[in-house]
Amino acid sequence: MHGEYKVSGGKLVVVDLDVVDGAIRNVVLSGDFFLEPDEALGDMSDALEGLPADASLGRLVEAVERGRGHAVMVGFDPPAVAHAVLRALGRSTAWHDHRFELLEAGPQHPPMQMAIDEVVARQVGEGRRAPTLRVWEWASNAVIIGSFQSLSNEVDLEAAARHEATVVRRISGGGAMFVEPGNTITYSLYVPATLVEGLSFADSYAFLDAWVIRALRDLGIDASYVPLNDIASPQGKIGGAAQKRLASGVVLHHVTMSYDMDATKMLDILRIGREKLSDKGIVSAAKRVDPIRSQTGMSREAVVTEMLAHFEASYGLTTVQIDDETLAEAKELAEQKYESPEWTARVP
DSSP: OEEEEEOTTSOEEEEEEEEETTEEEEEEEEESOEEESTTHHHHHHHHHTTOBTTOOHHHHHHHHHHHHTTOEEESOOHHHHHHHHHHHTTSSOOGGGSOOEEEEOOEEOHHHHHHHHHHHHHHHHTTSSOSEEEEEEESSOEEEEOTTOOHHHHBOHHHHHHTTOEEEEOSSOSOOEEEOTTTEEEEEEEEEGGGGTTOOHHHHHHHHTHHHHHHHHHTTOOOEEETTTEEEETTEEEEEEEEEEETTTEEEEEEEEESSOOHHHHHHHBOOOHHHHTTTTOSOHHHHBOOHHHHHOOOHHHHHHHHHHHHHHHHOOEEEEOOHHHHHHHHHHIIIIITOHHHHTSOO
């Protein structure tokens, strides 16, 4: 059994092993890293011998740390070795282990957007659909609040109605956002949980959005990830991510980035208080956001095209159209759940 793990900004770690009677055996650790003294390589391999094949990431890391002793590891660390072991065991996967599809669903109204997200995540988790990327096209204005937010605390409903913005609640956590067709770039990734196996919840955010950070940098934007879930440049916040992990073993990860923005409308609708901004070093929510358009001058369509081209070059991407069965399932879910006042106001 063979596993490889490339440390971000570091070296490649390779593990070959066998599983005999449920235990890890015949471990061989290799890679293009640096290690002093040499003997520590065998010591770390020996420390993994005999561990259960279902050992947790933490237990694997502890074993490698024990075998390492006082050795100096350059370009890798014990967690990197543990991740390579998980991949060798088939418990963790890499991007290139999957075949990704780009799902085109056309412009949709807010309740349908929420429903399509849930239905597609369910399909991927059940093995009915390949791991998927979807770029949302909005048919109307929306205010989307996080799963655990208070509707009355976050949204001025009269202002939302005045600006013809439909208020919906998503299944993931995080904060509220205001979107208008053409002014945002929203995308969802629906991936097996094995792709983020062993990563902390926080680390998985940056991991799943590393490709878009690279794509934005290719466009000349000095983009970076700001924990927990923001994509930003030195000029301000570009977008934010949210995530939901389903029991079926799928991760729904979605991001909304500001291509352009009407700050007046946003601040009229969203109740962004001082406490929300208290750790940002700013007093204005409008100044906190820096749209992509202001940094590139490119059209939204051109930016999306470049993003998708980067994803395809990195991991492969096959375009598919949404099917009638998925649309029908989403329509029913939208009517029963996402258009329901009980769901939208489940936290009043």
